Amino acid sequence: MKLFTCQSCGQHLFFENVACTRCGHTLGFLPDRLEISALKASWDGLWRALGSRHDSHRYRMCANSTDYGVCNWMVPEDDANPLCVSCRLNHTIPDLNVPGNLSLWHALESQKRRLIYSLVRLGLPIRSKQEAPSGLAFDFLADPEPALNEAGRVLTGHAQGLITINIAEADPAIRERMRQDMAEPYRTILGHFRHESGHYYWDRLVRGSQWMDAFHRRFGDETLDYGQALERHHTEGAPEGWPAQFVSAYASSHPWEDWAETWAHYLHIVDTLETAQQFGIRVQPRGGDSTRMRTGHLFDPYAQRDFQPILDHWLPLAFAMNSLNRSMGHEDAYPFVLAPPAIEKLRLVHRIVKDPPPTA
Incomplete structure (x- = not known):
């Protein structure tokens, strides 16, 4: 997640903020710019991003904001839909x-x-x-x-x-x-x-595509009876030794669930890495084999074509996050161990995201 600031006073903002806690300006997320902006009202009920005097783009609030107060995303003026994207x-x-x-x-x-x-x-x-x-x-x-x-x-x-x-x-x-x-x-x-979005994008990006052979090699045969597989998992649990192959116990139940769990972890990783990059977090532990744990912050995980830099940044960051949590008496923020087969599955997810089939 990006780090946002109020254009009026420079206050750092959370993604969910609807008003600046320092200067009181109304805030809204502009999906077309992926930015939270301080807003100024127009005479006709529309809004402009603060500081965009020469910008012709205007917005209105999502209907779920005006009616229920559950949304802070804006809708472009020329979009007839009353709801945000x-x-x-x-x-x-x-x-x-x-x-x-x-x-x-x-x-x-x-x-x-x-x-x-x-x-x-x-x-x-x-x-x-x-x-x-x-x-x-x-x-x-x-x-x-x-x-x-x-x-x-x-x-x-x-x-x-x-x-x-x-x-x-x-x-x-x-x-x-x-x-x-x-x-x-x-x-x-x-x-x-x-x-659950992983199941949706398996249908959109993998099913019937050129990625099916690679999926079968990494995840297995999805034609195995799904209902029986889930029933067996809930009654018998995960097979012995599952951590050596899967990102979670539930991932061992069926190839579709393995994909969805891996997809979820991929999203966990890239978004958390972006947050760390935005805050300038740099991991460089003292002592031990510190060369393997160093990672810089000038890095955009969403823009990476190669998965290896993502992995190289994630492993030390996850170790640091878990160490910080333990210092506060909390459980690990990322309570998972990525075995080599799970890493290769994450690598395949990344390849598919970066090179989706033409019909996606």
């Missing part, structure tokens, strides 16, 4: 008549926009299902009340471009309980978005 991907939003659902939806939208930012930075195709049948859409659904049994629960997943997220995932207490129940080292809303 992120919110127009929504197919179903939570029932806002239910107390608490607005705050849960707000949390989901905040993390979804981080996903969309990364997809745009990678140059991946993003179209809504309203624009094209092969497009992307999101359902944010709640369990029925009461959820009588496991079969009646809303399952987070993907099917033909429609990503479904159970809004309970936006409740930190519920999500943490589920993480512990499933013995997962890591469970976040953003992780769900990134994982």
Whole structure:
């Protein structure tokens, strides 16, 4: 994620800010520029980026901002859609008549926009299902009340471009309980978005393409019965020795899940590396084999054609992040070990992202 500053006073901003905490200026994210800008209102209700007096571009606020306060992205003046490029991907939003659902939806939208930012930075195709049948859409659904049994629960997943997220995932207490129940080292809303987007982009970038042979060599045969594979994983767990081959235990369940987990980790890595680069973070530990752990900050992971520099920057940064977390009494920020086969899978994901098939 890029580091943003207020054009009015120079205050550093978070991606989610809607107003500058120092000078009070209204803020908005401009998707066409990938920038958060301080805004000045026009007489007709539209907005200009502060300091762009000679810039003819004007914007209006996303309808989900003006109506519900859950979005800070702007819509260009000449775009007839009342929703921003992120919110127009929504197919179903939570029932806002239910107390608490607005705050849960707000949390989901905040993390979804981080996903969309990364997809745009990678140059991946993003179209809504309203624009094209092969497009992307999101359902944010709640369990029925009461959820009588496991079969009646809303399952987070993907099917033909429609990503479904159970809004309970936006409740930190519920999500943490589920993480512990499933013995997962890591469970976040953003992780769900990134994982499920991996299933979508497998359909768009890999299925039936020139990458199928390479996919089979690295990930295996996706024609294996998917339902049986997941049932076996949930009843028997991951096979012994899975860390030597997979990025996570769940990745061992089926080649599709291996791809989606690897895809999610790829997005974790490039976005975190961009954040580190924007802050000028430089890892150069003292003592030991420090030459293998040095990494500079003049580096844009989204612009790399070769995966090796990404890996060379990531491994020392992940070690530093985990060390800092442990110093604060927290669990590791990145609680994973990347074995050589998992690294080669990440390398293949990178190649496919950088050289998508013409039909993508």
